Amino acid sequence: MPSALDRIRVGSAPDSWGVWFPDDPRQVPWERFLDEVTEAGYDWIELGPYGYLPTDPARLTDEVTRRGLKVSAGTIFCGLHRGPAEWDATWEQVGRVAALTQAMGAKHLVVIPSFWRDDKTAEILEPPELTGEQWGHLTRGMERLGREVRDTYGLDIVVHPHADTHIDTEEHVERFLDATDSDLVNLCLDTGHYAYCGGDSVKLIETYGERIGYLHLKQVDPDILAGVREGGVPFGPAVQRGVMCEPPGGVPELGPVLTAAQELGVDLFAIVEQDMYPCEPDKPLPIAVRTRKFLRSCGA
Known part of the structure; x- marks a missing residue:
């Protein structure tokens, strides 16, 4: 039997x-979704896109509680690299999502940077590389977001x-972490996205362990990914090709990732x-159902 990953909440x-x-x-x-996620054996869920689940806290609390579920996080998208002019629109979105997240007793707000390429049409919306000035806007903006989300809603941003x-890539992730304050900003490491972009999740956990605040478990099919990279396929069509596959059929191996996370000695979703x-x-x-069984076989 694998050792119990008692710090990991799946x-x-x-x-x-x-x-x-x-x-x-x-x-x-x-x-x-709520019925089936319960049937599959999970205790924790995220809110998903704001408005998919009921947004009235009392109703949502009733719906999740009677199924034995709890909420771990909400999610927002933002383009803070564009500078202070983005703040008001970002904070308006945060206000809706963070208030519901807080009301559900969750402690995390997952923050996803805006796409530089349209995930449906492949239209290039912005250059894929930021300028030095844009990196400054991004890092300072995320620190401000971390501070204000914590002060206003009691949540940590990841x-x-x-x-x-x-x-996306190892280079960009490390640059972002090196330029931001760990008291304000930490990482939601998505193992699939990081592998999709060429990164090594175990190495990142071992190197920047104190910055890993949350995990998304996902695997990539390396054969499909090779075709995606060769063809310059955007993320949406890549998903339709099946680039994100059912564990344990892809990369990275999730057992070593979970073991490395357990060894950090902190509670992690x-x-x-x-x-x-x-x-x-x-x-x-x-x-x-199969994925939950597989994760149990890893000790989680």
Whole structure:
């Protein structure tokens, strides 16, 4: 038997049910997601796109509590590298998401940088590399966000490196971490996105362990990824090709990642996210059941 990973709290998210948008006819209804995530054996969930789950705190509390679920985090997207002019729009979004996250008793706000390439059309929206000035806007903006989210809502922000954003590769992730204050900003390490962009999750945990505040568990199919890289395919179509695959069939190996995280000696959420938008409604539950069983075999 593997050793128990007693500092790791495993959950799942609407993403693993093919949910990317607040409202989309190709997504399963939220009631079905909550029923099935419970059936699959998970105790923790994320809110997913704001507006997918009920946004009234009393109603959502009732819905999750009667299924034995708890909420670990909410999520926002932002483009703070564009400078102070972005702040008001960012804070308006934060206000909605963070208030609901706080009301649900969660302690984390996952922050995803905005995409430089449209994830549907492949249109290049911005250069993939930031200027020095833009890096300054990004790092100072994230520190301000971390401070104000903590002061206003009592939440910690965890910044999520993501494919087709400016925080993606090992070089960019390390530059971001080196330029930000660990008291204000830490990382949501998504093992799939980091592998997609060429990074080594175990190495990052071992090198920047004090900055790892949250985990998303995900794997990449290396053969599909090779074709994606060769063809310059944007993230959305890459997902439709199946680039994010069911564990344990891809990379990185999740057992060593979870062991490295356990060795940090702190409590960490590890939320399963297998991007599958769009998918057939009957596809997610069997995968979720198998994935939960696999993670138990790793000790989680």
